[in-house]
Amino acid sequence: MLQPLVVGLGRSGAGLHIRTLARLAERTAAAGDPLVTLPAVGCDPRADRLRTAAALRGTTVVATLEEALRRLDPATVVAHVCTPPRLRYALVAELAAHGVRRMIVEKPLAASPGELDALIRLHDEAGLALVPVAHWTGSRLAHRLRALVRGKRLGRLRRITVDQHKPRFLRSLTSDGHDSALDVEIPHSLALALDLAGPAELRAAHCWDLRCEDRALPRMGGAHLELAHTSGVTTLLRSDLGAPVRQRSVVCAFDHGTATAHFPLSEDDDHAQLVVTPARRTSAAVADESVTPAGRTDAPEADEPTHLVFRDDALTDFLEDAYRAFRSGATGTTAFTLACATARLLDAAREHVAAAPTAVSHASGSR
Ligand SMILES: NC(=O)c1ccc[n+]([C@@H]2O[C@H](COP(=O)([O-])OP(=O)(O)OC[C@H]3O[C@@H](n4cnc5c(N)ncnc54)[C@H](O)[C@@H]3O)[C@@H](O)[C@H]2O)c1
Structure with a gap:
């Protein structure tokens, strides 16, 4: 063992x-x-x-x-x-x-x-x-998003917007493990965006300071990052580490609707949620599509939004998969390759931020 x-x-x-x-x-x-x-x-x-x-x-x-x-x-x-x-x-x-x-x-x-x-x-x-560690991409929620991207139901994926917000004052004040907000939450969503939409180039990146009672921590307040994928998809990642509330959500905008994925917010509760909202079609289009060759008229089910709630203990599932692969000697390189691509884009973002004349300061609520 x-x-x-x-x-x-x-x-x-x-x-x-x-x-x-x-x-x-x-x-x-x-x-x-x-x-x-x-x-x-x-x-x-x-x-x-x-x-x-x-x-x-x-x-x-x-x-x-x-x-x-x-x-x-x-x-x-x-x-x-x-x-x-x-x-x-x-x-x-x-x-x-x-x-x-x-x-x-x-x-x-x-x-x-x-x-x-x-x-x-x-x-x-x-x-x-x-x-x-890639429990976001390995989660059941990401699996469902991948199925939507690969399936035809909502058309082509066009844009990904990720919001990863939480109040992270105490940890930033008491540890110096991270150089900027880019290293805290963004690596999870960046890997997911690359997984869903394929390789990408960095279009923009910036960080701002974390303002506490009596001091400001450089670049730890939050980060924005924009990507252009070769598939034509664009991605915006936003992480506010001075936010008063927690949020971990991913909105995928398709040609014919959106999918909003809410990741569990902490170890306190391992339930994920997925809301799929097909775009409303014109009544003429619905009538046209719902007439079957036999002339039977079906209800336009595809237009109904769905809201799924399900357990998603992604880290335990991730470790189980990793240990099983170690035991069988079948550890592949796909996850390592994705993590390397993620790390390269993070490096590009760090360079971009370092080259900026001054840290951009964001007032709270500017996410
Ligand atoms: N996957 C996730 O959801 C997740 C969550 C939190 C942190 N992280 C990542 O995990 C890493 C660690 O972050 P953290 O928040 O736990 O940091 P931390 O500061 O809380 O803990 C780091 C620990 O490493 C110890 N350490 C330092 N040098 C060591 C050495 N040579 N040998 C053994 N131990 C050593 C320190 O004493 C400290 O206890 C970071 O890269 C962070 O981004 C990932």
Whole structure:
């Protein structure tokens, strides 16, 4: 069985990965097909302070990678790389040097073009089975959006608009893991846009400062990013990290209607929602289309909006798929390729933002 090693025990490592691994172990053991050996080993230089944290109960917490690997067999380890983006490549290289081949790596894949190139070289040369965290694209909601894009029901996809808003003051004030709002929520939606509409070029990008009581955090207030896909689709990604409310929604505008996808907002509730609204057709067109060859007139069902609500525990499903692929040795490169394309566009956006004369300041509500 595979043994999890979670490197970096912050919000992602402890709050998401450790918790989800427990759910996955329970789920697969109950189904009679256990996938994961627990307890997980967690590694973080802050180990002494973290050992008593409630989220880490049942986890073996150590301070260094050497100590962690003394307790594990690299041949069966799945390393979850949950450190901040700037501490990504060096860690992956260190794990690979210790013989660890299977890794799940948090977004964004790399913090600079140089690190991304180095990571791709390492991936190829060391034969790593490297799975980037991609629970948005792997979600049931994204699966339904893909089906709408590929099906004919609403015509061609024309535009994607994503809104990812939340109040993120405390975390931005107390951690410096991210250089700008581009690295926080945007990597999820950017990967989804590329997945739905294909390769794209950056058209515009900007960030603004996060204004708190007594200070402003440069570029952490939010980000806008615009893409032009070679398929002709255009995308607008908006993330306001000083918003008073949470929102994670994707609107896909088609020739003949829209699909609005609402992703679960937090681990508190794993329900997703999808509202599909076909464009109203003229009554003449409806009458024309609803007369069958036999002369029978059917109700124009296609015009009715639908509102679906369904469970979408995307991170648990994502980890299950990743562990199954590791176990069978069938980890493909599709997700890695998509994450690399996402990382390249993020790099282009960072350059664009860095070249801007001053950070654009947005008043609240300017999303
Ligand atoms: N997929 C998601 O939904 C999601 C959510 C949150 C964060 N993330 C991503 O996860 C990554 C980590 O973010 P976070 O919010 O957890 O950051 P964080 O600051 O909360 O935690 C990072 C942890 O890494 C530890 N660390 C630093 N150097 C280390 C090393 N060499 N070895 C082991 N541990 C080390 C730190 O002590 C800290 O505990 C980021 O890239 C972030 O974008 C993803």
